Amino acid sequence: MAYALQQLINGVTLGMIYGLIAVGYTMVYGIIGMINFAHGDVFMIGSFLSLIALLGLSALGITSVPLALALTLLFAAAIAALYGWTVERIAYRPLRGSFRLAPLISAIGMSIVLQNFAQVSQGARSKPMTGLIPGGFGLTIEGFTVQLSYVQISIVATTLSMLALFTWLVTRTSLGRSMRACEQDLKMAGLLGIDTDRTISLTFVIGAALAAVAGLMFLLYYGVIDFYIGFIAGVKAFTAAVLGGIGSLPGAVLGGLAIGLIETFWSAYFSTQYKDVAAFSILIIVLIFMPTGILGRADVEKV
Amino acid sequence: MADILSVESLTMRFGGLLAVDSLSFAVRAGEITAVIGPNGAGKTTVFNCITGFYRPTSGRLALTHAGGDGFELQTIPGHNIARRARVARTFQNIRLFAGMTALENLMVAQHNRLMPNVASGLLAVFGLGGYRPIQHAAIEKAKLWLDAIGLMARADDPAGALPYGAQRRLEIARAMCIDPVLLCLDEPAAGLNPRESEELSDLLLRIRGGQVGGGCSILLIEHDMGVVMRISDHVVVLDHGEKISDGTPAEVRNDPHVIAAYLGEGDEDEGHEASAA
Numbered sequence: 001m002a003y004a005l006q007q008l009i010n011g012v013t014l015g016m017i018y019g020l021i022a023v024g025y026t027m028v029y030g031i032i033g034m035i036n037f038a039h040g041d042v043f044m045i046g047s048f049l050s051l052i053a054l055l056g057l058s059a060l061g062i063t064s065v066p067l068a069l070a071l072t073l074l075f076a077a078a079i080a081a082l083y084g085w086t087v088e089r090i091a092y093r094p095l096r097g098s099f100r101l102a103p104l105i106s107a108i109g110m111s112i113v114l115q116n117f118a119q120v121s122q123g124a125r126s127k128p129m130t131g132l133i134p135g136g137f138g139l140t141i142e143g144f145t146v147q148l149s150y151v152q153i154s155i156v157a158t159t160l161s162m163l164a165l166f167t168w169l170v171t172r173t174s175l176g177r178s179m180r181a182c183e184q185d186l187k188m189a190g191l192l193g194i195d196t197d198r199t200i201s202l203t204f205v206i207g208a209a210l211a212a213v214a215g216l217m218f219l220l221y222y223g224v225i226d227f228y229i230g231f232i233a234g235v236k237a238f239t240a241a242v243l244g245g246i247g248s249l250p251g252a253v254l255g256g257l258a259i260g261l262i263e264t265f266w267s268a269y270f271s272t273q274y275k276d277v278a279a280f281s282i283l284i285i286v287l288i289f290m291p292t293g294i295l296g297r298a299d300v301e302k303v
Numbered sequence: 304m305a306d307i308l309s310v311e312s313l314t315m316r317f318g319g320l321l322a323v324d325s326l327s328f329a330v331r332a333g334e335i336t337a338v339i340g341p342n343g344a345g346k347t348t349v350f351n352c353i354t355g356f357y358r359p360t361s362g363r364l365a366l367t368h369a370g371g372d373g374f375e376l377q378t379i380p381g382h383n384i385a386r387r388a389r390v391a392r393t394f395q396n397i398r399l400f401a402g403m404t405a406l407e408n409l410m411v412a413q414h415n416r417l418m419p420n421v422a423s424g425l426l427a428v429f430g431l432g433g434y435r436p437i438q439h440a441a442i443e444k445a446k447l448w449l450d451a452i453g454l455m456a457r458a459d460d461p462a463g464a465l466p467y468g469a470q471r472r473l474e475i476a477r478a479m480c481i482d483p484v485l486l487c488l489d490e491p492a493a494g495l496n497p498r499e500s501e502e503l504s505d506l507l508l509r510i511r512g513g514q515v516g517g518g519c520s521i522l523l524i525e526h527d528m529g530v531v532m533r534i535s536d537h538v539v540v541l542d543h544g545e546k547i548s549d550g551t552p553a554e555v556r557n558d559p560h561v562i563a564a565y566l567g568e569g570d571e572d573e574g575h576e577a578s579a580a
Contacts, residue, residue: 174410174417174438177403181411184400191354191392192412193385193481202421 002141007268008261013152013221015260016159020214021237022244022252023166024207030183030247031203032096037107038087039211040234041114045083046212047225048122049076051129054219065132069216073158076216077209083114084208085201093197111231118227126226129219155217162213163253166206170249179203183247236263239283245296254294258282306367307332307485307520308353308376313362315348315544322348324544325362330485330537332369335511335521337531339555340541341564346524347395349541350487352377353522354392355384366390368484386415391478392487397470401463405454405473408462409445412480417441448476451515452506468499472506479510485520486510492527500527504534532556540564 021043028036053072062068091106136149170176181189182199190196218233219225236259244255259279266278286294308330315323323345330336338346351357353364353376364376366388374388384390400408410417417437449455452472457465462473471491478486491507492500507523509515511534525531531538531552538555540548542564548555555561 174414177407177411178414178418180403180407181400181414184402185398187356188394188398188400189411190382191385192477193382193415194411195382195386198421 002144002146003268005141006144006146007264009146009148009152011261011264012257013155013260014264015240015257016156016253017214017217017221017256018233018237018240018259019253019256020159020162020210020217021233022240022256023163023249024211025238025241026244026246026249026252027179027203027207029241031179031200032092032103032186034092034100034103035107035238036087036092036204036207037104037234038091038110038114039207040232040237041111041118041230042080042083042087042208043211043215043218043233043237044118044225044227044230045114046076046080046208046215047219047229048118048127048215048227049079049212050216050219051127051225054129054132069132073213073216076212080212080215081205081209084204084211087114087208088201088204093200111234115227115230122227124227126224128224131223132220151220155221158213158217162210166210167249169206175199175202236279239280243283243286243293245293248293248295251293251295258294305332306330308522309363309365309367310349310353311363311365313349313352313364314360315345315352315357316360322544323352323359326541326544326546328539328546328549330520330522332520333511333518334536335507335523335534336537336539337523337525337535337552338539338541339525339528339531340547343543344541345544346541347489348544350392350489350522350524353487354390355379355381366485385481385483389482389484390487391481391483391485393474393478393489393491395490395493397467397474399462399470399474399477401461403462404459405449405462405465406442406445406458408473408477409448409480410441412477413441413444415481444480447515448479451509452476453502468495468502471495471499471503475503475506475510479516479519482517483519485522487522489524490526491523492525492530495527500530504530507534 021040024039025036028034028039050072053075054068057068057071062071087110091110092103095102095106131151133150133154136147136152139146170179178189178194178199179202181192181194182196186196189199218229237256240255240259241252242255243258244251244253262279262282263275266275270278306329310326310328313323313326314321326349338349340346348357352359355376359377362377366374366376368389376384376388376390379388400411403411446455449458452469452475454465454469454473457469462470465473475486475488475491492503495503507521510519511521512518523531523535535552538550538552539546540555540558540561547560547564548558550558
């Protein structure tokens with residue numbers, strides 16, 4: 001019981017990180033119907049940017065952890081947003097209107113470029129970081145101590161507030177309305193005077209900023225990153241987006257939680273080696289019975 | 304009255320198919336101009352050239368605002384047709400944002416006023432930059448149009464759930480929310496019952512006269528001759544991409560060329576009707 005509770009906590013934390021990345025996949029898919037395979041690598045870049053910022057801030061003598069984290073969050077999100085914008089501008093926009101597979105191929109290319117860029121500029125070895133937020137709550141039930149660390153609490157809290165902010169942006173602001181309009185009918189949106197290129201750019205920017213937040217969370221949670229984390233996390237988050245119903249925002253978070261929980265529980269009760277097999281098998285089973293994913297109905301509110 | 308749009312020698316060729324052949328006509332300001340003709344005559348192609356979907360093979364589309372600003376529509380890219388030249392259009396098939404509410408559909412069309420640039424968008428997120436009064440004005444305008452098309456009670460329903468006739472009217476209201484000087488309507492009465500056609504005609508007459516909105520010239524493609532004859536000030540008849548008649552509804556109705564085109568009299572190449580529509 002206590003053991004299961006512990007897995008639930010771990011799974012939700014992991015699922016939140018996946019969900020945050022999945023939002024970026026689902027948004028871009030919603031608006032231009034392509035899978036941005038470089039998105040996982042933008043997440044990885046965000047993670048490196050966070051590490052650089054944290055080291056830089058400690059070198060500057062900023063010792064207050066909340067302040068350092070807030071500054072890091074802003075820094076990583078801003079620079080990653082710039083990456084997202086650039087990727088769209090140089091790799092996807094010139095191919096818009098080309099055949100459907102062209103941007104997909106350049107997305108894979110962009111993913112490799114970003115990975116190699118990180119490998120060359122930051123080195124291939126794993127980068128460790130000491131825990132910034134130590135401690136947490138412990139609760140002993142039946143001789144097993146359930147740990148809820150402050151890191152986990154802050155990951156869940158940050159993700160939920162990011163999602164709340166983002167949902168508000170999409171449903172309540174003019175920018176969000178124009179994003180939804182572009183998603184439903186790009187040409188019609190253009191005829192109503194909406195600058196569709198700019199709206200698409202902003203979608204990439206927002207998705208990349210959310211991925212950078214996820215990158216910081218990942219760094220805080222695992223304490224070690226390398227240039228390859230973007231690939232694995234990207235595939236998982238993409239799976240989460242498909243599982244939840246690609247194009248649906250709440251679906252992305254739900255899918256992320258599902259993947260996180262499946263992985264954690266499988267690792268805890270069966271074997272760690274086969275956790276990915278479990279996650280993907282469940283994806284296949286779900287897609288056989290619900291081809292559009294959990295929330296992927298035609299007219300759900302989505303971006 | 305001054306011409307708001309002057310179409311000069313417009314030609315549109317798709318490979319070997321000449322969809323529009325050196326067509327010239329004028330849309331006068333403050334009037335309703337109807338473009339009619341048999342299927343495949345090139346009417347929608349003309350609309351697609353005006354609204355930037357197609358780049359004409361040759362010819363000019365000169366739009367003149369009341370203030371004297373001139374625009375060469377054939378050279379203006381994408382969204383600036385709506386944003387700068389202020390030309391709005393609707394399609395034969397309904398293209399509302401079905402998942403958004405009726406009110407949101409009208410708000411989307413006012414996006415440029417609500418968020419003229421990225422910086423103001425950022426400020427708006429934090430409720431700064433004079434966003435609130437602008438937003439308030441946008442909502443008021445949307446309400447004005449919802450009232451004009453009789454959909455106030457259904458403002459918060461998804462557009463896709465509205466009855467067909469209401470969706471048609473909502474599309475027109477949405478197009479009007481960009482504050483156009485020229486409204487291009489592609490078969491707005493298609494699929495409407497007689498009562499709905501009547502309501503639509505009234506709405507268009509009120510838009511032309513400025514009783515609702517700021518007054519706007521209308522260019523209309525329509526097959527429903529009842530609507531065309533009732534509301535048009537000026538009718539242009541196309542057949543096989545060429546203009547065969549141009550005048551008041553009464554003149555056009557009695558023109559032998561028009562009667563021939565509609566009844567197929569002496570028309571020997573029916574087989575290669577242009578599929579440009």
